[in-house]
Amino acid sequence: MKRNKHGCDLKSCFLCQLCSKDWLPALDTHRQSFHVNKGEMLFSEGSEVTGIYFIYKGTFKVHKKWTDDKELIVRLAKDGAILGHRGLGNDIYYPVSATALEPSEVCFIDLGFFQSTLKVNYQFLYELMMFFAGELKESEKRMRNLAHMPVKGRIAQALLSMHAKFGTTADGFIDINLSRQDLASYTGTTYETVFRIMNEMVQEGSLALQGKHICILDTNKLNEHAGE
Template structure:
């Protein structure tokens, strides 16, 4: 990452939207903006927590080691918070964040972020709600890994990504996603995902163009998510 001459607009991210207006000058003085390229690591699993990041532009994947493989925890876009999983008594990042495309991130040192939470009660409350929602999503994902067949996990992933990122004018989910990243996101091997993706393409459920996915039959995709395998 390199320091960026382009600064965030102080109104797009999770923090700026929820801060008191009187606190924004302090935010402007304390922020550090960094330009990222595709593949840039924003912070590393196991590294010491120095602060938190917010995505101003570009998409990012959050992932962690899973044995000898990688498990993608979530994908995030502009406005999202990164590094919050490292808050607490341990102060080590339990995950890695990697840029999927060129973008801009905003960094706040830990002391300033802690002070911000103490002053801005609405931000603190919404962050608590965010943690609760994230925990529920993680629990559902672990249940799906244990009980849902790969087709269902692919269907659930594409449905969720469509809701999160929206769609292009051509109807594709608005995030470029390699097959390997999708496999890591649903907890499947590349070979299994490749085979199932081909089946879903051949039967007209989805369409693929490069690294983009289009849902052609949303009802069928939804039915696949209802098959728990038990």
């Protein structure tokens, strides 16, 4: 496995892309690599913010607790993505948790050094600001959908966006390993409802299921529900 100086060889990792060259050695000194097992929490809601993570390889769900048995998945993240940036700001506690959906590798940068990076690398700070702007837009769009779109549309939307983000395996199934439970948490509903609605979609011929794996057969039909 090829790695560059600071342990990350991914084009999509904007930390790599945007830091000035002369900063990389310092970055390399300060980063730490971690392995995270499936189901393991990288950080958890309410715990103190110690730094920022970048996903080297793997998939994570970022989720926010409601009651003991209810949560909302706020974001799904994969290779190259930043994690823990919600810890920035006045509050020193993470407002969300991050859990690995598969065995993953991450790179950790402590908060102090991350902030120094921001000070020195204007371009990085600018991109980070833009990234936040994008996330905010996305979040507010999902918020509106959660408020007004019926469950079927939200599930259609979720499937389409997962399809777009994670692509498909060779045999056409969406390349992510997400339980129905998680899909429910992602769409703000219950797993029973997810199950029922996905069955409907299979009846309609827009979806094919094989165990927990999902294959989108008819994008148009899903789009009808998802709107726009």
